[in-house]
Amino acid sequence: MTNIKGPGIFLAQFMGDTAPFNSLASICQWAASLGFKGVQIPSWDARCIDLQKAAESKTYADEIRGIVAAAGLEITELSTHLQGQLVAVNPAYDALFDGFAPEDLRGNPSARTAWAVQQLKYAAKASQNLGLNAHATFSGALLWQTVYPWPQRPAGLVETGFTELAKRWMPILNEFDAHGVDLCYEIHPGEDLHDGVTYELFLEKVNNHPRACLLYDPSHFVLQCLDYKAYIDHYHERIKMFHVKDAEFNPTGKQGVYGGYQGWVDRAGRFRSLGDGQVDFKTIFSKLAQYNYTGWAVMEWECALKHPETGAAEGAPFIQEHIIRVTDKTFDDFAGTGSDENFNKKILGIN
Template sequence: MKTIKGPGIFLAQFIGDQAPFNSLASICEWAAGLGYKGVQLPTLDSRFIDLKLAAESQTYADELRGTVQAAGLEITELSTHLQGQLVAVNPVYDQLFDGFAPEAVRGNPAARQQWAVQQLEYAAQASQRLGLTAHATFSGALLWPYVYPWPQRPAGLVETGFDELARRWRPILDVFDECGVDVCYEIHPGEDLHDGVSYEQFLAKVNHHPRACLLYDPSHFVLQCLDYLAYIDIYHERIRAFHVKDAEFNPTGRQGVYGGYQNWVDRAGRFRSLGDGQVDFKAIFSKLTQYDYPGWAVLEWECALKHPEDGAREGADFIQNQIIRVTDKAFDDFASSGIDAARNNTLLGL
């Protein structure tokens, strides 16, 4: 068995214009001061990483890693959640998702998609140069507007959507394979890959590509009323990244899973800081340890109530206290009577 690495922290929710959140060196010093050992690095902010340069220059990649290591940290994974989203966008969301893309490709869905694909390829190459083996992203969504079948979905719509999603992702997965890096899709409402069934549909369409892996985040399953522990039993061989994020679901007589268009603080299902929600992290860490999860436990802070700096401070200790240092011997070794083949044969009547 392996001891899960951590605690790590996803920097996306903390990057800002004020120190210490406005440069890679200073935010890493801040994170290390809280007790974190790794950082998951988003890739759209050039103050923190020049993704193209990291893909093309080993010197720059080494300097980037050196900046993180100077604070006593490691890079856990790179993240292209926003770029991955743009690999597949239903036209109804074009204007909303244009904000994730450079101005030069806004209003041009084909150019935006091409830019996103190039970003993913850079991320694969940059990950390889940084010595990383897993990458965090989203799948994007062509079918999400049709998730609830009313009016009735036309025959073949879902199959066609997954065919196209696979067509777009297969070349990207091949690039990641060439670089020795797993693509870890965060299974998330709003993405075509939002639960186990939808992931399996995609996996079949990409011929069970070895790099089409998973980022496990139980918070999204609490909000879907999905069994997040059984999910680990089913998909543990594909889980290569882990967001430690809490959530709660408290349905009322007025609202349930869909939330009644309310903002996050007023929804029946909402994200919470670690320890403030309903996720059974002791069981999660036990299962992931049992199945030899090879990666990091990374805080993703999202909470409608608590200040992010408090969530980050509390999260480091919370994750550290969940990590199980695996045993190097069986608990009942003291009672072992050794190996005696002749005696074993006698006991079995052989």
């Protein structure tokens, strides 16, 4: 078994226009001051990184690593959540997702998709240049608007949708494979990969591609009423990334999973700062240790109540306290009697 690395912090929700949140150097110093040991970098934020340049220039990638290392930190992974979303967008969401793309591509879905695919390919090479072995993204969605269908889905719709999704992602997965990096899909509502069943549908279509891996985030499963602990038992071999994020689900006589179109504060299911929700992190960290998860534990802060800086300050020690220092011995070794093959046969009554 191997100790989980951490604590890390995903910078996306903390970047801003004022110091120390407006540059990679200053936000890394801030994160280090709170006790974090690694940062997960949003690749779409130019204040953190120029993704294309990191792919095309090893010198520049080394400079980025140097900025992070100067704060005493490591880069845990890069993220292309926004670009991954744009690999597959149903026309019903074109206007809403246009904001994820450069301004000159808005209103042009085909150009937007081509840009997103290229961004993912840059991310594969940039990750290699940065010495990383895993990468975070979203799958995008062609079918999400039919998740609870009325009228009913036409026969074959799901099959056609996942065939197309796999067609778009296979070249990207092959690019990540060529650069020795696992592509980790965050299983998330709003994506066609939003639970175990949909992940398996996708995995079948990409021929069980070895790089089609998982970013495990239990908060999204709490809000779906999915057994997030058993999920680890099913998919631990594919889990290569871990977002430590809390959540709670408190259904009422008026509201359940769908939230009644309410804002986050007023939803039955909502994300919380670490320790304020219902996620059983002791069991999660134990299972990941049991299955020899070798990656990072990265805090993702999303809370409708608590200030982000408070959530971050509390998050580092929370993760540190949950990381298990795995044992290198068996607890009852003191009672061992020693053995050899003849002794074993004698115990079993074998002549």
